[in-house]
Amino acid sequence: MRKALVFLLCLAPLALLVWRGARHELGANPIEFITHATGDWTLRFLLLTLAVTPARRLLKAPGLIRYRRMLGLFAFFYGTLHLATYVWLDKFFDLQEMLKDVAKRRFITAGALAFLVMAPLAITSTAGWIRRLGGRNWQRLHRLVYVSAAAGVVHYWWLVKSDIREPAAYGVALAILLGLRKMRQPGMAPFSKKGAIPG
């Protein structure tokens, strides 16, 4: 029940976007608005996913682990929407232009990396894949989420023209979340060697 509620909450940003779009309330440049909104929510869900582990410890709420996969998949979901906006509404499926972008424009290279790294994590997010890979390998693979989040922040940082406040805020949040992991207390090892679902 609670999980269904969180699921619906995660869909709220998209619902709001569609609602405002239907009412022509996305401003003078709706496509830019959609691009920024889906990009923002990709980063936010990535950071929320990374917040689960420290939050379990700090809030003494180990049960939060139940939401982590969903949050991660929503990061991938909004990332896919973000990419689709670029591929369709910005480049109109012009493959050559897109390849040129990825090669020439470092902020797009970083964004492409952030997305590509997320894809295998989404695919292997099921219980079946955890079993198949073995918990330890699975956990190793899923450390790529740090790469994705860092590349996402860099992607945003390299995009802005001069006002770096927002990408800097995401960067600070990411640094804090990673820092909290360093301070992990012994005895709270979230991952058992036998390969239960890691935390």
Place this chain on the structure above:
Amino acid sequence: MPIRHSQVTPRSVYLNRRAFLAGAAAKFATPGKSLLSTTETPTPYQDVTTYNNFYEFGTDKSQPAQRAHTLITSPWSVTIEGLVARPRVIDIDEILKLAPLEERIYRMRCVEGWSMVIPWVGFSLSELIKRVEPLSKARYVAFQSFYNSKQMPGAGWAGIPFPYVEGLRMDEALNPLTLLCVGLYGDVLPKQNGAPVRIVVPWKYGFKSVKSIARIRFVEKEPPTTWSRSNPAEYGFYSNVNPKVDHPRWSQARERRIGEFFKRDTLPFNGYGPQTASMYDGMDLRKYY
């Protein structure tokens, strides 16, 4: 064709305009038409006045419309100085009477890859320049926007230094297309669009068209410009619209006209090549971007 929500001027906006106009000069008497105008459909007033880059009021394009009301535009004067025979401080009321006002419908291409069509009101900057009699040594015109951190809160976060400065070569400043602009859509300029007086240089990227001008200085050497100073690899002095010279971070080959779904090709000199290209004969426009 159905009228979109965004094309209708909302009640709050036109009520604000009325209040503003009641306090300032009334709407312009019908300005004359200009042969320099494009026949393309103008971008809706609502979009022209709510989607602005005016970093003194915030870097989000919706912020100038929300915040620029703190700008005091009356009284207003422009200081004209440097290499001119008749340096002076000229009041906005006098500027308005300097030459007959015309409506000039120009394309506007932003360096970010979007464009608009805007019915400006004003007259050629050359009308002002010839009245102050530049000396023969004057080869460039430097412009400075008004800056006041109390009237422009939030400017401190923009990441570029203020006051905003820009410049044109003398022949560019004297080109009949270069507009000294005091209005749009037949009204005085809204504050977020650079009230009470700005320039419009339609064959260059939008950031060359300085808003809310406080100072015009005639100089011998190429003056510093805000964007090229803060990021010289990405923004040059000339900044002519050029689909062949990409911004390092994005292509300039195409643009999205506000209100349109598909992108359109960007034209050299924003389509004003016939009137402007000859000024750059023999110049390598890749080097002088």
